[in-house]
């Protein structure tokens with residue numbers, strides 16, 4: 001269990017009180033990666049682990065929550081994707097299993113979903129991709145917000161973490177706890193966001209190469225090899241066919257995706273495919289790709305989702321060591337301010 005000094009404590013207190021932890025550091029949910037082992041390790045080290053539900057069924061989610069409880073007695077959360085067709089049933093599983101915090105991701109959550117969670121006694125954390133949406137989610141009942149910049153791994157928006165933080169923290173930090181995510185890999189950066197009013201931070205990429213993480217060794221090696229510039233968003237080549245940007249390490253799959261877009265668009269232009277069918281061909285290209293990379297270790301054709309901070313990942317280390325180092329850097333930064 002990582003401990004913090006009286007220097008860092010006041011800055012983290014609000015986030016710690018909200019999460020029920022020693023550190024105001026959330027382990028961002030990562031589909032296929034954030035399962036019971038990593039989540040429990042983060043919570044046991046003093047952070048706040050978050051299970052990634054992804055496309056799990058309610059039964060699978062229940063088993064994963066119960067499995068996590070066998071590994072930690074400390075608080076952890078569950079991340080649900082709002083587009084999941086069984087969202088209400090998944091919320092009910094979390095409530096029945098007494099999960100204290102539910103993170104709603106992948107789109108703007110509806111007011112009824114937020115209400116369902118709160119009526120069931122859990123806290124709701126929502127992603128705020130813009131100030132106006134953050135305000136709307138607070139009006140709809142969100143207990144806390146995560147603001148995630150485009151430096152992050154996985155599905156991203158267009159705005160950087162530094163800009164989101166400057167836009168949102170001064171306006172909303174006194175309304176609800178706000179956690180900053182995207183591109184965080186050192187304690188100095190954590191301190192700077194806390195000083196700007198953040199209640200805490202959320203990190204994903206930095207935990208992938210933890211010893212407790214069950215990701216395939218090829219996936220971890222790809223992280224250790226990669227530089228910041230290797231983690232790039234998927235590109236849309238035609239304004240008529242939308243591509244939701246996903247930041248991942250460039251590989252053969254990235255190149256094939258460009259070819260797939262060109263093929264599908266050519267088929268549409270020649271009348272062979274309807275617009276909807278061409279769009280579906282493009283969207284289906286990455287179906288199952290994260291699983292192929294994380295679970296099967298196919299890092300050439302799968303999706304090696306990673307944030308730009310992957311450049312700071314140099315070796316496999318226990319979660320406790322990763323968090324201890326972040327806290328050491330944060331404490332050092334604060335000490336320097338006093339000198």
Ligand SMILES: Cc1cc2nc3c(=O)[nH]c(=O)nc-3n(C[C@H](O)[C@H](O)[C@H](O)COP(=O)(O)O)c2cc1C
Nearest residue numbers: 028029030031105152153154182183204205305307
């Ligand atoms: C491999 C991978 C998978 C992810 N999957 C999800 C997900 O399923 N749901 C979600 O809300 N965020 C997901 N994220 C984002 C993380 O929860 C977290 O917010 C992000 O990694 C923080 O930025 P960082 O990578 O720069 O630390 C994923 C990130 C990565 C790297």
